[in-house]
Each structure stands twice: as structure tokens, then as C-alpha cells.
Amino acid sequence: MLFRRFESMIDIFQESPASAPPDRVLPFYVYYLRQVWPSFAALLVVGLIGALIEVALFPYLSRLIDLAQSSGSGQRFFSEHGHELLWMAVVILILRPIFLTLHDLLVHQTINPGMTSMIRWQNHNYVLRQSLGFFQNDFAGRIAQRIMQTGNSLRDSAVQAVDALWHVLIYAVSSLVLFAEADWRLMIPLIVWIVGYLFCLYYFVPRVKSRSAVSSAARSRLMGCIVDGYTNIATLKLFAHTDLERQYAREAITEQTEKTQLASRLVTGMDVSITIMNGLLIVSTTGLALWLWSQSLISVGAIALATGLVIRLVNMSGWIMWVVNGIFENIGMVQDGLNTISQPVSVTDRPLAPKLQVREGAVSFENLHFNYGKGRAVIDGLNLAIRPGEKIGLIGPSGAGKSTLVNLLLRLYDLNGGRIIIDGQNIAEVSQESLRAGIGMITQDTSLLHRSIRENLLYGRPGASDAELWQAIHRARADEFIPMLSDAEGRTGLDAHVGERGVKLSGGQRQRIAIARVLLKDAPILIMDEATSALDSEVEAAIQESLEVLMRGKTVIAIAHRLSTIAKMDRLVVMNEGRIAEIGSHSELLSRQGLYARLWQYQTGGFVGVD
Known part of the structure; x- marks a missing residue:
């Protein structure tokens, strides 16, 4: 019953809001996202609360260490702080699983199947209205792949953007606040790292997006070549040109591989850059925290907080970089798809066109x-x-x-x-x-x-x-x-x-x-x-x-x-x-x-x- 409720939140076969999808990337996204806005609004709220719960665990860990140090005995510790421990147990055992479950239900039961199928349905309906010349000027396999991949790519990039948004904002802002509360100097390595991280995103992501669009176009062409060969297999056999067809496919595979390799070079460069920056962040933050503790400026709990948050940020930074890279790779695929899907229909009916009445057949x-x-x-x-x-x-x-x-x-x-x-x-x-x-x-x-x-x-x-x-x-x-x-x-x-x-x-x-x-x-x-x-x-x-x-x-x-x-x-x-x-x-x-x-x-x- 619970699954069915979430699975029915999106009407797969709803009518599209306009006769043609937009031919630019951002309006193309808005065109589909506004049709399922309640699901994404719920995902934003659930993601915000989930991220806040995750971040709250780190100051609790710091406080737990400090409280344990200040308590004279274990018995006194539990008697004085039992209510606080119970509340955190409720957060970890009940609230955290509830919001993680809601997030998974919204993503896996509502958005992934529902939104993807809705986009495919509307794109298929629109492409069916295209003139005969539209289909004669392209591979049937390439058109079909673009309809299939555009729904997946748009959905993935939108969901990833929502997930990454809260994690980036909540973790970055919370870390700065928590470091400032411990000692303002702990903020310095993190601020430098954030600036460097944003620069890496600024440099690498647009280039990944551009090369991903080129790679997607090459992949669509490869699919078109293969499907074209299978569709005309009788001609291939009759003319005994298996080697010629293999060469045709070989050229398409070579082109697609080269375009993918060019995009992958950027991904590797981005990964290496982030890894070096992450190492510098861990060493500088931990070293600074130890120095401040040695000067009796922060507590042991603050060291645990700083070190734990930094390691979490480092782990998350790699995930976010891959997510951002995935978002823009998917945007590249969407851009490749909309070049086909959003072409204007050349033969259209007039508004409220009447039906033809054939009475005699002149x-x-x-x-x-x-x-x-x-x-x-x-x-x-x-x-x-x-x-x-x-x-x-x-x-x-x-x-x-x-x-x-x-x-x-x-x-x-x-x-x-x-x-x-x-x-x-x-x-x-x-x-x-x-x-x-x-x-x-x-x-x-x-x-x-x-x-x-x-x-x-x-x-x-x-x-x-x-x-x-x-x-x-x-x-x-x-x-x-x-x-x-x-x-x-x-x-x-x-x-x-x-x-x-x-x-x-x-x-x-x-x-x-x-x-x-x-x-x-x-x-x-x-x-x-x-x-x-x-x-x-x-x-x-x-x-x-x-x-x-x-x-x-x-x-x-x-x-x-x-x-x-x-x-x-x-x-x-x-x-x-x-x-x-x-x-x-x-x-x-x-x-x-x-x-x-x-x-x-x-x-x-x-x-x-x-x-």
C-alpha cells in the first residue's frame, strides 16, 4: 500500500503542457520538472531534514567526548546526561531511518520510474507527429535512443542536483559555523579549500558538459549504425558485405571511443586535483586543531569535531564532484537529445482544425x-x-x-x-x-x-x-x-x-x-x-x-x-x-x-x- 501510494504520485500519461518542448536546455528542464513539482518539492524538504540530521551527529560526537572527559565516573555521566543520550538515540534510530526511507521512496518509487516514463511518453507522442522527412533524414535507432536516454538523463541530473544541493550547502555552512564556535582559525583551511573546490568545478564542469554532448552524439550515431545494419540484415547478407558493415561499425565505435576518452581525460584531471586538495585540507585542519589544543585554546572534542567533519567533507567532496560531473554529463546527453526531440513539426494542423468530410470523393x-x-x-x-x-x-x-x-x-x-x-x-x-x-x-x-x-x-x-x-x-x-x-x-x-x-x-x-x-x-x-x-x-x-x-x-x-x-x-x-x-x-x-x-x-x- 505504501509503495503503491508513492508509485502513483506522478501521472505517467498526462498531457504535455505545450505543443512542443523548448529547444534550450534550461527551459527544457523546467518544462518537465514543473509537471512533477510536488514530488521534487517533497524531495527537497526530505533532503534538507536528512542533511541536517547527518550534520548534527558531528557536534554531538564532540560534545559526547567533552562530557565524558568532564564527568568523574560512568554512573554520574549516565545519570546527568541520560535524557540527552536518549534523545540522540531517537534521532539516530527513528528519525534518521524515517527520512532516509522517505528519500528512497520518493527517488526509487516516484521519480525514477514515473518521471522517466512520463518524459518518454510525451517525447514519443511529439516525435510521432513529425513529418515523414524527419524520419527519412535520421537513423530510426538514433531517434529511439535519444527518446530513451533523454528521460533517464534529465531525471538523474535533476535528482542528483537536489541531493547535492543540500549536502553542499548544509555541510559547508554548518562546518564553517561549528569551526567558528570552536575557534575562528579552524575556518581558514576550510575557506581556502572551498574556494579551490569551486574553482575546480568552474574549470572542469563546463568542459565535461561540452565533451559529454559530443560523446553522446557519437554514441547515438553508433546506435543508429548498428540498428541500421540489423534492420537491413537481408541486404547485408545478399551482397556479402559483412566485412564492409564491420568496417562501418568499427569507424563508429572508434569515433565514440575517442570522444569518450577525451571526456574521461577531464574527469581524471578533476579527480587528481580534488584528491590533492583533500589531502592538504586534512593535514592543515588536523595540524591546526592539534596546535590550538596544545595552546589550550580548544578541547579534545573540538579536535574530534574538526577531524571528523573534514574527513566527512573529503569523502563527500569526491561524491559531490562525481555527482556534479554526472549532472553535467547528463545535461550534455539531454542537450544532444533535445536537438532531435525539440525540432519543430513541419506539418501541423491549424488550431481547432475541423475533420475532413468526404461525401463524394472529388x-x-x-x-x-x-x-x-x-x-x-x-x-x-x-x-x-x-x-x-x-x-x-x-x-x-x-x-x-x-x-x-x-x-x-x-x-x-x-x-x-x-x-x-x-x-x-x-x-x-x-x-x-x-x-x-x-x-x-x-x-x-x-x-x-x-x-x-x-x-x-x-x-x-x-x-x-x-x-x-x-x-x-x-x-x-x-x-x-x-x-x-x-x-x-x-x-x-x-x-x-x-x-x-x-x-x-x-x-x-x-x-x-x-x-x-x-x-x-x-x-x-x-x-x-x-x-x-x-x-x-x-x-x-x-x-x-x-x-x-x-x-x-x-x-x-x-x-x-x-x-x-x-x-x-x-x-x-x-x-x-x-x-x-x-x-x-x-x-x-x-x-x-x-x-x-x-x-x-x-x-x-x-x-x-x-x-
Whole structure:
């Protein structure tokens, strides 16, 4: 019950307070810390009381020695000071364990798991909203590692800062006060040591932070390289380039090691400097205390106090230096992470954007301009009107802009100029979720999630019943292989997992799953990027009827090359260099002897009749 109370203090899945995290380190910390401020406020109070209790033990030790010296006998000692001894026993046996336990509960049950998971959840949600280009320009493994490490690093540095804050303030101030009470001259070595200690922090810590950020970036790159190799293991094997991949990883590991070694040099230099200073502090303080005692200026208890506090400070100084170093190393990692996480989302919804209402399925491209942020236009002044229920085939050489046009319709990128209208609604003014919910798409290179067949299919319609699921499976002819599937953990049929990107299935099986998923979605606008290219001729022929049923009553845009697909289209739109070169039916375009006729001749090789 006690554990559960502390574990529920932070709501892991709370909504983030702003649309985007700040892109600077301090505001980035504040952004997350203010969401869990009650937990950190409690940690500050508990840490303060715990530090005060720890410091109180040293003057008590000094007083105990002096009282023992001044008492004539043991019996008198206990009778005169029994209440004081009892009170200190209560402090040591009850209060100290209580506050140490509260500290551990707040750190290990509340902040460590709760805050870390909250940061990861919010960062993951934000990154999911990024455009397609964001993920195409980075390693998936590096993005994932930055999301994972940023939560850990931010939490660790914040907790360490709170712990170090009270220990530094309480021990430094208390030591000066207690030394002053014994003899002001005992303060001199400690003041000199504090100044030297602060100088070491001032010199070393910013340099450690800077090199840690560089080391973290190298580590993220290494992770990206390794994950990229594992993700594309089939390509690595097929081209027999294991040695090349090893060299690629070797270079990344070498870079990461060198950057870590540079940061470690500073850590070693800092450690040596503090060790020398600590030795000087112990010798000077103890020697000075003995001299003052020899002059009858302080008591034996004061020697014990000074020596005990100094040794405690020395031990703590190493811990604090490592903590401070860890704090700034973690800050470096956070800085590396926020460079990825806090990038602005390039494709955003307008405030209170309405949902797209697809009533008929009319699509209009009006004076489109787009260039992927580069100089040369990929789409240049394109105009095209598609009537409700019309089936359009997009034809053209590689690089003509066919896939780009489809991506713009899905608003995976924002236009540089022009607009796209669906049933009178500008797609830039409606929510992206509703836009993509109204469009079904079957791609040439189908990628499945590493989950069960059922979960992959239900992406089409999460609330579909098993009967609807199996109807879509049957229409896509996927029922021929799904019941026979199994995975390494013994799951079969719809529960079998398909592997990363669906690698456990053949290309044709993945494509039939994709078709079943779109059948289940049943969106009014359908995009097909050579939907049957991965199927053999027999399977393709078997599901043509299903595709015809799927296309019935829908507005269809198909990036088409094969005759079987082209024959089903009402109009063919031939694209070249981002513009529309020709529009017409198959026979009309062949009769013009233009670009389409040449492409058709290349495809058939002169062996297939064109009539």
C-alpha cells in the first residue's frame, strides 16, 4: 500500500503542457520538472531534514567526548546526561531511518520510474507527429535512443542536483559555523579549500558538459549504425558485405571511443586535483586543531569535531564532484537529445482544425508547386481535377513526381504553392488524422509492424469484428496462408507475429495483408502504388475481382505500370518532370505517339500488341 501510494504520485500519461518542448536546455528542464513539482518539492524538504540530521551527529560526537572527559565516573555521566543520550538515540534510530526511507521512496518509487516514463511518453507522442522527412533524414535507432536516454538523463541530473544541493550547502555552512564556535582559525583551511573546490568545478564542469554532448552524439550515431545494419540484415547478407558493415561499425565505435576518452581525460584531471586538495585540507585542519589544543585554546572534542567533519567533507567532496560531473554529463546527453526531440513539426494542423468530410470523393490539384526544400521543383505548376468515383492512373518515368503527388495528397509534406481540394475542402485546413482516415493506400513496398497479423489488419479499422476481419482476409485471398502461419513463440494464425517490417512473410503475403487491411478500412478515396506488383500472376488474377469490388464507388488514384492495372482506369495521367505531359485513355495516348506510347513500347518490348 505504501509503495503503491508513492508509485502513483506522478501521472505517467498526462498531457504535455505545450505543443512542443523548448529547444534550450534550461527551459527544457523546467518544462518537465514543473509537471512533477510536488514530488521534487517533497524531495527537497526530505533532503534538507536528512542533511541536517547527518550534520548534527558531528557536534554531538564532540560534545559526547567533552562530557565524558568532564564527568568523574560512568554512573554520574549516565545519570546527568541520560535524557540527552536518549534523545540522540531517537534521532539516530527513528528519525534518521524515517527520512532516509522517505528519500528512497520518493527517488526509487516516484521519480525514477514515473518521471522517466512520463518524459518518454510525451517525447514519443511529439516525435510521432513529425513529418515523414524527419524520419527519412535520421537513423530510426538514433531517434529511439535519444527518446530513451533523454528521460533517464534529465531525471538523474535533476535528482542528483537536489541531493547535492543540500549536502553542499548544509555541510559547508554548518562546518564553517561549528569551526567558528570552536575557534575562528579552524575556518581558514576550510575557506581556502572551498574556494579551490569551486574553482575546480568552474574549470572542469563546463568542459565535461561540452565533451559529454559530443560523446553522446557519437554514441547515438553508433546506435543508429548498428540498428541500421540489423534492420537491413537481408541486404547485408545478399551482397556479402559483412566485412564492409564491420568496417562501418568499427569507424563508429572508434569515433565514440575517442570522444569518450577525451571526456574521461577531464574527469581524471578533476579527480587528481580534488584528491590533492583533500589531502592538504586534512593535514592543515588536523595540524591546526592539534596546535590550538596544545595552546589550550580548544578541547579534545573540538579536535574530534574538526577531524571528523573534514574527513566527512573529503569523502563527500569526491561524491559531490562525481555527482556534479554526472549532472553535467547528463545535461550534455539531454542537450544532444533535445536537438532531435525539440525540432519543430513541419506539418501541423491549424488550431481547432475541423475533420475532413468526404461525401463524394472529388479531388482537385490546383497550381501545385513543391521542391522538398531544394532548389529544383519536383512538382511544378500541376493542375488536375478528378471527378467523384473516377479512376485515374498515374504514368511516367522514374522521378516524374508520381509518388510525390500522392504524398502531397496525404499531406505528408506541405506544399510550397497551390492547394489540394477534396469535396470543396482545402486539405491544409482540416486535421491530418481525418484526411488520412478518408484515404486508403496500398503501397508497392508493404511494411508491416512487428506484431500479430490481427493487430496489423486492425490498423485498417480498430473496431472491426472477427467476421469482418475474416471477410476482408478472404476477399484478399490471404486465408490461403494465414491459418498456417506460426512464430518462434508458438503463436499461430492471426496471433502469429510477422517480424520487423513483416520479414517473416513473402512479398506476396505482405501485399495480400495490405490489401485486406485497406479492404477493412473501406475509405472513400483509394490510392494504389502498383498494388499487385509483389504478387505472382496466378494470385494477381485471383484477387482482381476483389480489387474491382474494392475500387467500386471510390475515387481511385493508381501509380500504374502493368497492363492489368492500367486497363481498369478511366483516364491515364502521364507525368514528366513534375508536370502533366498527357491525359487520356490508353488507346488515345497510344495514338498520339508521345511519351506514353514510348513508355508503353519500352514496357512491352514490342511483343505485346497496342490495339
